[in-house]
Amino acid sequence: MRKHKIISIRNLTDSTFVIRFERLKFQFQTGQFVMLKIPCSLEKREYSVYSGENDDFLEVLVREVEGGKVSGKLKKLKPGAEIEVEGPFGFFKFNPEKFALQKFLFVATGTGISPFHSFVHTFPELDYQLVHGVRLMEEACEHTDFQKEKITLCLSGDEGGDFYGRVTDYLITQKIDRETNCFLCGNSEMIYEVFDILTGKGIPVSNIYSEVYF
């Protein structure tokens, strides 16, 4: 693992924050994740890269899990401190050259939006629709980084989003082309349910990619 200096911590909500740290010579493909470890501690955890492939820093978007061993400690880090970074890992990659038809559906819950943020920063011209599910409006972190007409905010516990309900309730109502490349990221329950909805709509399994956080 290599040590990278923290540049800044940006608090988005009481429990969600973006850590920016030195990139050094770290190479990754958008969609991949890193393992983070605080020096002298034992545990390390996976975090998707939030920043783009061409940024000269690295960022991750983290939600502090109550009683969590690592996420709580990450929140307390200060600029100038060091963090150990290993990777990149994972096959949840969005190299657009690999896709015959460049039409993407991204479905995320909570911080599962992170790899899609990296993707959109790296390839802003691509044809995508992002469906993001959170409970409250304040949890819709940094949506300004996405084109407004390409994002559907599903709020399950608040008014004011584009859809009132869970991402699964929304997707059931939608017509989705068979050729769409569907990427799902977030909690396992959502991923299993969305997988069933998409295959039920005729999307081939080979066009569905997923990254389970928990």
Ligand SMILES: Cc1cc2nc3c(=O)[nH]c(=O)nc-3n(C[C@H](O)[C@H](O)[C@H](O)COP(=O)(O)OP(=O)(O)OC[C@H]3O[C@@H](n4cnc5c(N)ncnc54)[C@H](O)[C@@H]3O)c2cc1C
């Ligand atoms: C490939 C991959 C990528 C990931 N990317 C991100 C990311 O970009 N941003 C991010 O915030 N997290 C991400 N995660 C989750 C992250 O790795 C940690 O699991 C999470 O931060 C909790 O770690 P912790 O040490 O604080 O909690 P732990 O000490 O591991 O767990 C404490 C308690 O919380 C429960 N718990 C663990 N994780 C969650 C969760 N996510 N939600 C609710 N309860 C939980 C555990 O069962 C346990 O009871 C990713 C996971 C994977 C596998």
